[in-house]
Every structure is written in structure tokens, then in C-alpha cells.
Amino acid sequence: MDRRALLIAGLAAPVAAQTPPPAGKALPGPAPTETIDLWPAGAPGAPATLPSETVTERSTDPGRSDRAVAGIVRPRLVVFRPVQPNGGAMLVIPGGGFRHVVVDKEGYELGRWLAARGVTAFVLFYRLPGDGWAAGPDVALSDAQRAMRRIRHRAAAFGIDPARVGAMGFSAGGHVCADLAARFATSTYAPVDAADALPARPLLAAPIYPVVSMTPPLAHPGSRTLLIGDNPALEAAHSPHRNIPADAPPCFLVHAEDDASVPVDNSLVLRAALRARNIAVETHLFTAGGHGFGLRGAVGKPAAAWPELFLAWATTQGLVSAA
Known part of the structure; x- marks a missing residue:
């Protein structure tokens, strides 16, 4: 689809009331209030017994939140709007080992950081493969594909260029991001509205300390179990590096050599x-950073350089203006 067609598609109808972000501590900085439900009529392929969404606060620091959200039934985007949007947008996909979605340190903090630099950020609350959805191991990819299309469908409302939408993911969210870069054109759900006529391919992809391989010993055991179970026959289909097409988007990779959870060889x-x-x-490999550093955990470590390196690279790829 060309740029003109994408811009026309951005003139979407008003959206009804949406599922709110989860409650949390009252912290400094703007709290997100704007959300977009991915599936207004309900997510497809629901299990007979729906999971119950739960929010666990894991932080012991009264000035900092670290929430993990499990049992997501209403996949949605939480929006961080810049004061002065530059036309670029990023889909942000937090990690959580496919057990939950870590919304603060790999979601909201990145949303605020991107918005402060003029990039409209959309943090994805995606369904989890262990919750019994019919799409099985493709369920998070379905939500990522749908998210890209919903963002483009509403581009005009957010002042963004629908051709300049990238994706970034962390750990298991890095797997979803890499899977989106590899299988953006794979049909994982039946179209439900006009948004699904739009492309799901991101302009660029940034898998950060990503889970990639589903084959031991590189596979992260917990993520592999929840994604494909003990089924070696599914390893190839759900290892993004084994499914890269010729038209995959350019990628930005970050990993720490001392990552004890997801081996650097995944990147x-x-x-x-x-x-x-x-x-x-x-590709940026750092001597120290561990796993799950996001923004806050990288401070004082070599890996702290990664966000500005990403922004500089994204500028060369056209996500943001060099002016």
C-alpha cells in the first residue's frame, strides 16, 4: 500500500469507550489515560473459561512501579502522545516470559521516553499463549499484527504518518517483535474490519534482549514451555530467525553479554x-547489563547507551526527522 492510501485510511471513525490502563501507584510523570481496544467486538478464539486479568505490583520502591499484568482478555494499546509529534510512531511490546506483561519498566517508561522525543508510543497489552486462546502460539503475534493495523487506521487522529510506524519489544516481547518482523504477512486471524486491509509490516523493528530460538539450549525454557509446550515440531515455525522473508524490515538488536536468562546467541x-x-x-552487544534492563536497569552500566543509539539509528531509517 502506498503512502497516499495509508494516509486516507487514517481517517477513521470515532472510537467508543475503551478498556482503561491498570491501576497503579500515583507516581511522578504523566499517567496514561488513552487506550485503544484492539478487538472492539472481543478478541477472537476465546477459551471456554476466560482468564481473569490480574495486576501484581512487584516493586518495593514507593517511588517506582513495576506492575505485571496477567490474564489479559481485552488486548489494547496504551497511548503516549508527544506534545509536539514528529510523525513517527512505535509499537512497544513489553516482556514477561509469556507469563504476564511487564507494563512499567518495558512499557510505560519507554512510552514516556519516546513521547518526550516526539515519537507517539503505543504500549501493547497482548494475550498470552498459555491462556487457551484458539490461536495458540500465534496469539501474541495476532495482537501485534492487529495493533500495527489499528495504529495505521487511526494515524490521522494521532498526527502520525502511517508509513512511519516501527515496533520495539523486550525479552518475550522481543520474540513477538521479531516474529512480527518475520511473519507480518502471515494470516493469523480472520479480518474483522477495514483496519485489517492495512499492512502489519513495521517500518523497522527493535528486538531488545529478545527470546528468539525455540530450540534448546538457546531457548529460554519458561518462554518455550508457555509458547509451544514440549513440542519440537513447533520449534521452526516459532523461531523468528528461521522465518525471515526477503522483505523483512531493518532491525536494531541489543543484548548484554552477561545475560544469564536469555543467551546473547539469541540475538x-x-x-x-x-x-x-x-x-x-x-547490532549492539554490551559487556554488562544483565537481562530485563529496559531503561531503569541499564543506568550506570555499558548498556545505558542503547536508547540514544536506537534513536540515532531510527533517524537514519526515517522514523523521525533528522531536522
Whole structure:
């Protein structure tokens, strides 16, 4: 779809009341209030017994929240609008090992950081593969594809260019991000409205310390169990590096060498697969950072450089203006 058609598609109808963000501590900084439900008529393929959404506050710091949301039934986007939007947008996909979605340190903090730099950010609350949805291991990818299309469908309302929408994900959310980069064109759900005529391919993708391989010993055991169970026959289909198409978007990879949870070789096999397809890939490996550092956990470590490195690279890819 060309740029003109995307811009026309952005003139969407008003949206009804949406599912709110989860409650949390009253912290400094703007609290998000604007959300977009991905599936206004309800997410497809619901299990007979729906999970119950729960929010667990894991932080012991009274000045900082670290919420984990499980049992997501109403997948949605939480919106962070810049004061002065530059036309670029990012879908932000938090991690959580497919057990829950870590909304603060790998979601809201990135949303605020991007918005402060003029990028409209959409934090994704996605369904989890262990909750019995009919899409099974494709359920989070379905939500990511639908999210890209919903963002583009409403681009005019947010002052963004629908051709300049990227995706960023962390850990298990990095798997979803890499899967979106690899299988954006794969049909994982039946179209439900006009938004589904729009492309799901991101302008660029940034899997950050991503879970990639589903094959031991590289596979993160917990993520593998919840995504594909003990089924080696599903490993290839759900290992993004084994499904890179010739038109995959350029990628930005970040990993710490001392990551004890998700081996750094997950990023390296993804990088090799991208290069084999002649897809542009920028890779930053840091000596220290551990796993799950996001923004807050990288402070004082070599990995602290990654956000500005990403912004500089994203500018060269056209996500934000160089002016």
C-alpha cells in the first residue's frame, strides 16, 4: 500500500469507550489515560473459561512501579502522545516470559521516553499463549499484527504518518517483535474490519534482549514451555530467525553479554538470519547489563547507551526527522 492510501485510511471513525490502563501507584510523570481496544467486538478464539486479568505490583520502591499484568482478555494499546509529534510512531511490546506483561519498566517508561522525543508510543497489552486462546502460539503475534493495523487506521487522529510506524519489544516481547518482523504477512486471524486491509509490516523493528530460538539450549525454557509446550515440531515455525522473508524490515538488536536468562546467541542467530537475507541490521552487544534492563536497569552500566543509539539509528531509517 502506498503512502497516499495509508494516509486516507487514517481517517477513521470515532472510537467508543475503551478498556482503561491498570491501576497503579500515583507516581511522578504523566499517567496514561488513552487506550485503544484492539478487538472492539472481543478478541477472537476465546477459551471456554476466560482468564481473569490480574495486576501484581512487584516493586518495593514507593517511588517506582513495576506492575505485571496477567490474564489479559481485552488486548489494547496504551497511548503516549508527544506534545509536539514528529510523525513517527512505535509499537512497544513489553516482556514477561509469556507469563504476564511487564507494563512499567518495558512499557510505560519507554512510552514516556519516546513521547518526550516526539515519537507517539503505543504500549501493547497482548494475550498470552498459555491462556487457551484458539490461536495458540500465534496469539501474541495476532495482537501485534492487529495493533500495527489499528495504529495505521487511526494515524490521522494521532498526527502520525502511517508509513512511519516501527515496533520495539523486550525479552518475550522481543520474540513477538521479531516474529512480527518475520511473519507480518502471515494470516493469523480472520479480518474483522477495514483496519485489517492495512499492512502489519513495521517500518523497522527493535528486538531488545529478545527470546528468539525455540530450540534448546538457546531457548529460554519458561518462554518455550508457555509458547509451544514440549513440542519440537513447533520449534521452526516459532523461531523468528528461521522465518525471515526477503522483505523483512531493518532491525536494531541489543543484548548484554552477561545475560544469564536469555543467551546473547539469541540475538546473534537473528542477526545472522537477517544478514543472510541482506536485511539491514544494527547490532549492539554490551559487556554488562544483565537481562530485563529496559531503561531503569541499564543506568550506570555499558548498556545505558542503547536508547540514544536506537534513536540515532531510527533517524537514519526515517522514523523521525533528522531536522
